[in-house]
Amino acid sequence: MSQSLALDIREVVKQFGSLRANDGISLQVPTGTIFGLLGPNGAGKTTLIRMITRITIPDSGDIIFFGERLEDRHQRQMGYLPEERGLYKKMAVLEQLVYLLELKGLKAAEAERESMQWLERFGLADRAQSKVQELSKGNQQKVQFIATIAHRPRLLILDEPFSGLDPINTQLIEDVIREFRAAGTPVIFSTHRMEQVEQICEEIALINAGRVVLAGEMRAVRRQYRSGELHFEFDQPIEELELPAEVRVFDRGRYHLNLALPAGRSVNEFIAWLNERNHVLRYEEVSPSLQQIFIEVVQRTAHPSPVAL
Amino acid sequence: MNPNFWIVFRREVRVRVRNKLFLIATLGTPLLLVAVMTIPALVSSQTETESYEIIVVDPTGRILPELQKAQEPSMRFAAATQPVEALKRSLVDQKGKAVLVLADDLSRSNFHAVFHSSQAPSLKFERTLAKKLDRILHEQRLLDAGLNLETVRAAEVNVDLTTRKITREGDEAASSAWGFILGYGMGFISFMMVFIYGGLLMKGVMEEKTNRIVEVMVSSVRPFDLMLGKVLGIAAVGLIQFAIWVGLIGLLLVVGGAILGLSGAELAAAQADGPTPEQQEMAAQIAAGLGQFKPALIGWFLFYFLGGYLLYGCLFAAVGASIDQEADAGPLTTIISIPAYIPILLIGAVMNNPDGPLAVWLSVLPFSSSTIMMARMALVDVPVWQVALSALLLAGSIVGSVGVAARIYRVGLLMYGKKLTFGELARWVRAS
Numbered sequence: 092m093s094q095s096l097a098l099d100i101r102e103v104v105k106q107f108g109s110l111r112a113n114d115g116i117s118l119q120v121p122t123g124t125i126f127g128l129l130g131p132n133g134a135g136k137t138t139l140i141r142m143i144t145r146i147t148i149p150d151s152g153d154i155i156f157f158g159e160r161l162e163d164r165h166q167r168q169m170g171y172l173p174e175e176r177g178l179y180k181k182m183a184v185l186e187q188l189v190y191l192l193e194l195k196g197l198k199a200a201e202a203e204r205e206s207m208q209w210l211e212r213f214g215l216a217d218r219a220q221s222k223v224q225e226l227s228k229g230n231q232q233k234v235q236f237i238a239t240i241a242h243r244p245r246l247l248i249l250d251e252p253f254s255g256l257d258p259i260n261t262q263l264i265e266d267v268i269r270e271f272r273a274a275g276t277p278v279i280f281s282t283h284r285m286e287q288v289e290q291i292c293e294e295i296a297l298i299n300a301g302r303v304v305l306a307g308e309m310r311a312v313r314r315q316y317r318s319g320e321l322h323f324e325f326d327q328p329i330e331e332l333e334l335p336a337e338v339r340v341f342d343r344g345r346y347h348l349n350l351a352l353p354a355g356r357s358v359n360e361f362i363a364w365l366n367e368r369n370h371v372l373r374y375e376e377v378s379p380s381l382q383q384i385f386i387e388v389v390q391r392t393a394h395p396s397p398v399a400l
Numbered sequence: 401m402n403p404n405f406w407i408v409f410r411r412e413v414r415v416r417v418r419n420k421l422f423l424i425a426t427l428g429t430p431l432l433l434v435a436v437m438t439i440p441a442l443v444s445s446q447t448e449t450e451s452y453e454i455i456v457v458d459p460t461g462r463i464l465p466e467l468q469k470a471q472e473p474s475m476r477f478a479a480a481t482q483p484v485e486a487l488k489r490s491l492v493d494q495k496g497k498a499v500l501v502l503a504d505d506l507s508r509s510n511f512h513a514v515f516h517s518s519q520a521p522s523l524k525f526e527r528t529l530a531k532k533l534d535r536i537l538h539e540q541r542l543l544d545a546g547l548n549l550e551t552v553r554a555a556e557v558n559v560d561l562t563t564r565k566i567t568r569e570g571d572e573a574a575s576s577a578w579g580f581i582l583g584y585g586m587g588f589i590s591f592m593m594v595f596i597y598g599g600l601l602m603k604g605v606m607e608e609k610t611n612r613i614v615e616v617m618v619s620s621v622r623p624f625d626l627m628l629g630k631v632l633g634i635a636a637v638g639l640i641q642f643a644i645w646v647g648l649i650g651l652l653l654v655v656g657g658a659i660l661g662l663s664g665a666e667l668a669a670a671q672a673d674g675p676t677p678e679q680q681e682m683a684a685q686i687a688a689g690l691g692q693f694k695p696a697l698i699g700w701f702l703f704y705f706l707g708g709y710l711l712y713g714c715l716f717a718a719v720g721a722s723i724d725q726e727a728d729a730g731p732l733t734t735i736i737s738i739p740a741y742i743p744i745l746l747i748g749a750v751m752n753n754p755d756g757p758l759a760v761w762l763s764v765l766p767f768s769s770s771t772i773m774m775a776r777m778a779l780v781d782v783p784v785w786q787v788a789l790s791a792l793l794l795a796g797s798i799v800g801s802v803g804v805a806a807r808i809y810r811v812g813l814l815m816y817g818k819k820l821t822f823g824e825l826a827r828w829v830r831a832s
Contacts, residue, residue, distance in 0.1 A: 144619045146814070163622065171619040177612035182415065193407050194620040238616070 096155070097122045097246050097277040098143065103152035105138050112138040114301035115152070120246075120279060120294070122157075125272050127292035127309075128281040131389050135301040136281055137174070140248055143279075144171045157245060167196040170244035174251045174281075176235055180224040184215065184234055187223060188241065195242040202241070209237040213263065229260050236264055240271070247271055247278040253287065265291065285382040295381075297388055304392040305384070313378045316387070320377040321358065323348045326370035349377065405625040412604075412633025417640065426641050430648040450525055452498045452517065455480050455487055459504035466536040475529065491518050500529075506540055579779040580751060586701055587747050587775035594708045594740060594770065597638045598716040602729065604630055605720030605809075614813045623810040627721075628802070631713050635706055642705075700777055700787075707794040708770025712740055714798075714805035722812030722825060732825075743768035747775055754779045764790045766797035 098120040105113040112135045120126045130136045141147045143154060145166050154161040156168075178187055185206055192202035210216045213233045215226075223231060232255055240247065249268070253261045268278055268291065280292055288295060288309075295312060297305035305312065324347050334340065334350070342349035352361055365371050379387075416422055451474035458464040458479070467477045480487060480499070487499045498517040505511075513533060515521065521529075542552055605627075608614045617626055719732045743750075743762055750759040754776050763773040763782070769790045776782050808825055 141814070146615070146618050166620055169619070171616070173615040173619070175612045175615050177616070179415075179613060180611060190407070190411050191616065191620070194404055194617075235616075 095122055096120065097157060098279075099153075099155040100139075100143070101153045101155070103139070103142060103149045103154060105135075105142060105147065105150055111301050113142070113149070116298070116301070116303055118296050118303060118306065120277055122277050123272060123275045124293045125268065125278045125280055125291050127288040127295035128279055128298070129283075129285075129288065129295055129385060130298035134298045136298055137250070138301075139298070140171070140173075140250065140279070140281065144169055144248060167242070168245040169248060170195075170239040170242065170246070171248045172236060172239040172250060172252055174254075178223045178231060178235060178238075181222055183220050183222055184210070184226070185219040188234065188238055191238040192242050195244075197242050205241040206237060209241050210234075213237065228255055229257060232256055233260065233264075236267075240267065245276065247276055248281075249278065250281045251283070252280070253282070253284070285380065285385055289381050297385065299389050299392045302392075305388050309381075312384065313381070316379050316384045317376065318379060319351045320349055321351065322375050322377050323350075323365065323371055324373040326372050329369055332368055402622070402625050404621045405629045408621060408626055408629025409633045409636070412630050413636050413640075416600075416634070416637045422637070422641070426644050427648070430645050430652060433649060434652040450474060450522055452476070452496055452521065452525075453478065454498045454500050454515075457484055457487070457499065457501045459502065460506055462506065462540055463502055463533070463536055466539070467532065470532055470536075474525070475532075488516055491516055494518055502533075506537065506544065511537055582697075583751055583754075583775040583778035584747065586697075586778055587743070587771045590701065590705045590708055590774050591740065591744050591771045593638060593642075593705050594712050595737070597634050597709055598713045601631060601634050601713050602716040602720035602733070603726075604634070605717050606723065606726065606729075609721065609813060610724065618813060623813060624806045627714070627717055627806055627809045631710065631717055634713070635709055638705075638709065639702070697777060701774060703791065704770040704774050704794075707766075707791075707798060708740075710798045711766060711770070711794065711801050712736065714801045718805035718808035718812065718825075721809040722815065739767040740771075743771040747771065750775055751779065760786060764793060766790075766794045769794050 096119055098118070100116055100118040100120075103113050103116045104111070114135075116135070116139055128136055128140070138147070142149050143161070145161060145163055156165050159165070182190070185203065188206035188210075189199055189202040192206065193199060197205065207216065207219065210219055215230060215233060218226060218230065223234065226234065236252065239249070247268070252264055252268070256264065268280070272278055280288070282288060292309055294308055295306065296303055307315075320341060328345050329343075329348065330345070332348075337353045337356075339351045339353075340348070341351070352358065362371055362374065453476050455478050456464045456467060464477060464479055471477060477500075482490075484499070484501060491497055491499060495518065498515060498521075501514045501516070503512040511533070515526070515529065539549060539552075543549060608617065621629075715736045716733065719729060719736065723729055723732070746758065746762060746768075750756075750762060750772055753759060759772065759776055762768040763776050764786055773782070773787070773790050777787075
């Protein structure tokens, strides 16, 4: 298998009692990408992530980690920030980081050095000896993030990494994520905040009811869900403008217009037609937001008959 | 052993030993114990100074001379020279003065005597005085009955029964009093340790779950290593604490004894408030028992303490892993605890017949052996085959307990918001 794949997940199945949480999931996560793992609550994302992080083991199917069959020893090469996370509240920040990093295979001295560097970068160096419970929630979150990344994992898995962070800290963490990506470390990023996914991810996979219902490059996905809707902005008010009957109008304002042309009608001809009546300042093709795609796909795949994709 | 096990183990020991509560319990317990043992002795040696000059109103005239014969510094007796009422009035605000009014008929079976003083004497003083009067009256009545006092005294016997135990090494002193104290003590301590440290363990596991750190942990450590690291870490803390206790108590007793100028036996006797002959006897027996204490017993104590703790502790850990809040722990811990309580309920019967079938069975079966075998070992020489069988069964059950607990642990750790039943737990064990 190609070394450019960080993860190759093949037909993974996990069943809990009568619930099939993962029903034959196949996914490829290339190296050096930020990969958005999306899905509604209860879709099976956490189940999948727990199998990738070797917390649980698939009932059937294979997970290939950088060309090797996934084993317990690979846990040390991953950094996982779970959605349900916490720290020992009564332990000092530095001691706690050293402990968690030692469990990832770092020597104590090395763990301390790395931790201090990150604490410094995150403006927490002076809190190294404070107990975790004395820190603000945002700062605890940053300590947790350091514990996830300071052993330089080959794969990062972040579940809602920005929850509870202010814009400044969000930016700080986003920068670090991008640095890891630039250094070739793949990042699996799971969140319900679609605008964050649009902003950060290059590839996405959408899981619903234990199956992958949509996967691919972000741009390709969005192109695929184009509706043909066009957005025009005008120089003059358009109250007087009368549109041809075959045009479908979605939205009409004093200076703007959202519409779709019937199949086969040329966009350029339509612009020329508009320009005879008013001056078109700007036009663009409206691509649906990820949010809209998410809702549409999840609703479409919710009913029992599985949709082939 | 997996390196992650050692990292978890080390943290568990370090964090707990550094905890302030550990320090207080570890240093405070022996201090408290020694204080309980020495303060009464100290206090009673301080109150020794109580003494009275006692004016005796003795209508028969036969008791005062005898009292004066048995005079001692704390009780001096003199004859009354004034009427009783005047004597009593003169006592007001007079410390160390007293009037003793005796009855006038020696033949009555109930001899009435009244002790007047401005302050009530101590119970001990009262008892000593009553004893003196008792003996004098007894002798006077024997005289009245026409008996020769010399003959009566010669007929008095003091039976001194010592017990010797015959073993292969020859015969040695055997003290059943000491064996009883030791047996009960070791049985109870080993029982208590299981619950104290088992409870700590359960809380620790639960804390990881409620802190939500557990998912971070299990993405680095196998749940089995995590559980074993915690279980054995706390066992190590228990052993450290135990070692400190033994060392400190020994040190404090030696130092304290030296300061008071008392040996251990004297201390024990003084503590018993007034060294009556029987109590002195017992103290001497305890002192002799200390001498016959077998070091192997410490080794077995450690084995059975660890064994009992591991057997039950793993199950406590499993309970901690499968619940969300402490309130849910009740029913599950109760069920686990019942077998641990049985030996404590039956320890009295075992001590009375330490080689009987009940004792043998309870000391061999693993659920009770950690308590009962300790009690028996302190009391009698347990046959080798019974010890071997008991140790083997205990070790085997620990393996089983760890296995069951590990399965519950693995499933339970990541399970939130689910009210647990035993049926559910059994399913987890079978399923994984």
